[in-house]
Amino acid sequence: MTIGQLAETTRVPASAIRFWERHGLLPTPERHSGQRRYPPEAAERIVLLRKCQQAGLTLAEIREFQQDQPRRKAMIRAKVAEIEQRMIDLDHAHQLLTHALQCGEEDIVGCPKFREQMTAWQTPDQVP
Template identity: 80%
Template sequence: MLMTIGHLAELTGVPASAIRYWERHGLLPQPERHSGQRRYPTEAAERITLLRKCQQAGLTLAEISDFQQDKPLREAMIRAKIAEVEQRRIDLDHAHQFLTHALQCSKPDIIDCPTFRKEMEAW
């Protein structure tokens, strides 16, 4: 069963403009056309779910394109993205430590705090 872009947008919660944008950039296959209107197979909703998950994982459009390619290219991109995510986790952990300490620190100026200075050197 084929569906219109409006129905696909409603089904996935993704605006029709985003669906057209992804098509233009090759992230979604070009749909069939009936009387000039796009008609999508049900599998298009699954592809859109994948695209949304990729975006939520922090992938750029170029990375999403690589994600949909052959396995060696996909694996290389995923390895690079995992390294990036791991670095972001470290950075977020440092930010959490800093903010938690700053909230509890009794020093009027955080720069004067020896604990903060030690943490800064470690980072």
């Protein structure tokens, strides 16, 4: 398929596809009469690249993700730890905002329930 067809199929701009090629994240396609021609697997690779980006991987991490097993596993372990910490942070933000919607205190910092939550967030392994 042409780059236009690939872009349409994956809903990714052709400019992004060319960018990923330049940075070694997509294999260089064959050319026929000067036009890039992509195999069907290219669409799958693009889905993987988009999911990696959505997971917060940098271009360097995505490149490493596609490399040899030991380096890839180390990077993935570090990324999983980072994502788990973000999930905790998002949970705390959700708790704060949900409480703030219901709290009658003028200054939420003075709210006893909020203060309990803050203390729990600062204490490892304690769930509020």
